[in-house]
Amino acid sequence: MTRERATKVVVIGLDCAEPSLLFERFADRLPNLSKLRDKGVWGKLRSCDPPITVPAWMSMMSSKDPGTLGYYGFRNRADRSYEKMTTATALAVHEPLLWDFLGAAGKQVILIGVPQTYPPRPINGLMVTDFLTPSIASNYTYPPDLKEEIALLPEVHPYEFDVSDFRTPDKGKIRDSLVRMTDKRFALARHLLTTKPWDFFMMVEMGTDRVHHAFWQYMDPSHHRYEPGNPFETVIADYYVHVDRKVGELLKVLPEDAHVLVVSDHGAQCMDGGIALNEWLIQQGYLVLHESPTTPSRLESLKIDWSRTTAWGSGGYYGRLFLNVKGREPQGLVAPDDYETTRDRLVAELEALGGPDGKPIGTRVLKPENLYRTIRGASPPDLFVYFGNLRWRSVGTVGTGQIHTFENDTGPDDANHAQDGLLIAAGPGITPAGPIADMQLMDITPTILRLFGLDVPADLQGRVLKPIALRDEALA
16 A cells, blocks of 8 residues: 655654643643644654754654764764864764755755754755854855845844853743744744745754753742742743744645644653762762862863773763773773773662662663664763663762752753654644654654655665555565
8 A cells, every 4th residue: 555645744843842741731722733633643752862952853864873873962072082072063964864865856855943954065955054053144054145035034034043041040031032033933934935945844943942941940840949830830831832823823834735744852851950970980989080179160171180090971961971991092991801891880880879868760871882773983982871861960060079969060951851752743644543652763754755755775774654654565
């Protein structure tokens, strides 16, 4: 059995959109997204490891895991030295992406805000780059003259890639900036959809991520800082309602035969606190400093005694732990024959590390070779640490002498990532059948290729989601 080929496919990306909020808690207030659910299929969409914006969107668009992509977060070790780091922009992306396959088949594409598209590169269509873009003074469009057209749109100019400081304590400023940024992004989307030729359109809104990090404590009674009746209690719900309204306006300008997918790259959850990974490593004797700081300090600013250091880590929504291996790092300490036993010991000790009360918090420590088909990149982490299964973030600074903290070293932040994002898909031939289970974000690209009737390259790691795009029996 086959399904008629799609002529138009639209992907509306909502970074970090949380399924429990969109599908349950706020569903009655989201008429447009709920209507799409009723018309199609939907469910949780498992993210990659680690479940973070970079590399999740490129894992989705390439249908390759982060090990194959060769980067594991925004910042990655550039080589086996101790100091050099790189930011994973579009220049780090070397695998072919969905729009490359579509462009080769003659399909015209429009992209807005897809993470890791800055700096822009030629595609068969139009591109407006992502939140990693430094400013509108940058070259942020393809073709370059699209930037001039955007500057003439009063609803859009000056275009905003991100909230300038979503971790500021000025919550009213963040709330207003979120709405303004989102309005501009959707206004640009409507303009391009209605004035330019396209077969495939994709946009990613970052506001859904920023609103969680900035306002989760005001919404969630389980958060340790929640206060009933606070002035920001409805900000997240109100923002979801606003996004739903903008999605509805976008749907009105789409052709009736368009297939529409709403996706998020990961979810969100309450952040219980932080674990100072490097403080723990120091206390356990794995990390040795020449001199201990008297105030909280970035590890990068301190002098480490590498000749006596076994491991060091970095902070973020998850922890990355690196071993100082003899023959691999410049002043390696861990003998290659001791590598596995050292890793296993660290896994056991970190997973046993409890909360402030000593009780287990459910930490998971993962080895990259157990996560990925292959491992590329100059220096992947030796271990990934999901403190409290991502309910606790990893804090990289040292100097407090404390393992547990309820202050974030990069500014106020209330939420951490969760491993399940979401998917809604509706369009011609898609029979209402939601929810569907066992979906993973690498399934999106092969599914869209089959919607267009195109072959799926054999090296893609995802599968075609049959409730959305049936395959020819010969290709099944």
